[in-house]
Amino acid sequence: MSELTVDAKQYLIKDAPYYEAISNEVELYESAYGVRMPMMIKGPTGCGKSRFVEYMAHKLNKPLISVACNEDMTASDLVGRFLLDKDGTKWQDGPLTTAARIGAICYLDEIVEARQDTTVVIHPLTDHRRELPLDKKGELVKAHPDFQLVISYNPGYQSLMKDLKQSTKQRFGGLDFDYPETELEVSIVTKESGVDEKMAEKLVQIAHRARNLKGHGLDEGISTRLLVYAGQLIAKGVNAEAACSMTMITPLTDDPDMRDTLHAAVQTFLG
Ligand SMILES: Nc1ncnc2c1ncn2[C@@H]1O[C@H](COP(=O)(O)OP(=O)(O)OP(=O)(O)O)[C@@H](O)[C@H]1O
Ligand SMILES: [Mg+2]
Structure with missing residues (x-):
């Protein structure tokens, strides 16, 4: 394994992030990293995409x-x-350049939000060239062998x-993510929030109801993240109905019927 520079070390994830594998995504990602394939992680908000990337970076011991x-x-x-500083002008690398130089995994979250003229700067880094031209500076950065680009979508x-x-x-390459299946989501909510399994089960059941409303009045179902929020409040002694209302209903929709x-x-489920 190549030695990490001091600069790179500050981007290492120290403690192993808690991540429950949904399927064979860990092995698939490892293989993709092995050939430094740029990866696209697709899935709804709050389903574990960022957590997965953190987990993988830690597992691979990469910044x-x-x-x-x-x-x-x-x-x-x-x-x-x-x-500009008192001595004149000074070049400052952006995060993509830093990642390419030090051999980090660079995670561009919600890349679709960026304008297309911004998005194209990743092109030369994501094909056989693996380089990044800094036009203004007149430098061509060759990506470090460990560099990998990951985007969420x-x-x-x-x-x-x-x-x-x-x-x-x-x-x-792409990996599809979705909310975990019932049993797994119950253990995630239990572990992440501190509620007991019985309460986590109820929260997950409520989420399943809401997820069926996607496209029928809701743009998105209740995410795993929101279930963890609800659980955290309940674990702190907040009334369960109030906690659900605050975390699983109010942020989701303003439509009174919904x-x-x-x-x-x-x-129904807290009853
Ligand atoms: N498989 C999983 N293992 C452990 N925790 C999970 C898992 N899936 C979801 N979570 C929990 O859900 C929370 C939200 O996940 P995360 O922040 O990774 O979502 P995301 O998909 O990146 O969402 P967004 O698109 O909004 O950025 C995490 O903080 C974690 O508590
Ligand atoms: Mg995220």
């Missing part, structure tokens, strides 16, 4: 640099820019206007 993408983000935000949100170009998509439906589901 992880995560970037939350948004539509105001420019290529310079990823690549770097000249900054929520297939639910995209309109045709806001989607990745085929030439971007077809640079990645809220009534969700409240009914909460009452």
Whole structure:
């Protein structure tokens, strides 16, 4: 294994993140990393994509640099820019450049949010070239052999206007993520929130009801993340119905009918 520089060490994940494998994604990701294949992690919000990437970075003992993408983000935000200081101008690497130099796993969260002229900067890094031209600086960065690019992608949100170009998509291997199946989700909620298994089961059942409403008034079902939130409050002694309302209904929808439906589901299972 190659020696990590001091700079790289600060991006290592010290403690093993808790992650329950859903299927064979851990092995598949390891194989993909083995050939440094850029990866696309697809799935709804709060289903464990970021946790998985953290877990894998730790397992592979590689530094992880995560970037939350948004539509105001420019290529310079990823690549770097000249900054002015008292001695004149100084180049500062962006997170993508840093990751390429030190051999980190670079996780671009919600890449679809970025504009297409920003997204294309990853192209030369995600094909056989594995290099990043810093046009403004006049430098061509050759990616460190350990560097890998990972992006997340929520297939639910995209309109045709806001989607990745085929030439971007077809640079990645993909892994589909979804909410874990019942038993697994119950153990995740139990472990992450501190509620007992019986309560976790009820929360998961409520979520299943809500997930059936996706596309019938709800844009997204209740995520595993929100179940963990509800559980955390309940474990602290908050009234279960109030906790569910606060974490599993209010953030999800403003539609009064939909809220009534969700409240009914909460009452059914907490009853
Ligand atoms: N397989 C899993 N093992 C352990 N915890 C999980 C798992 N799946 C989900 N979780 C829990 O769900 C929470 C949300 O997961 P995470 O932040 O990884 O979601 P995400 O898919 O990255 O969402 P977003 O698209 O909104 O960024 C985690 O903090 C963790 O508590
Ligand atoms: Mg995430």
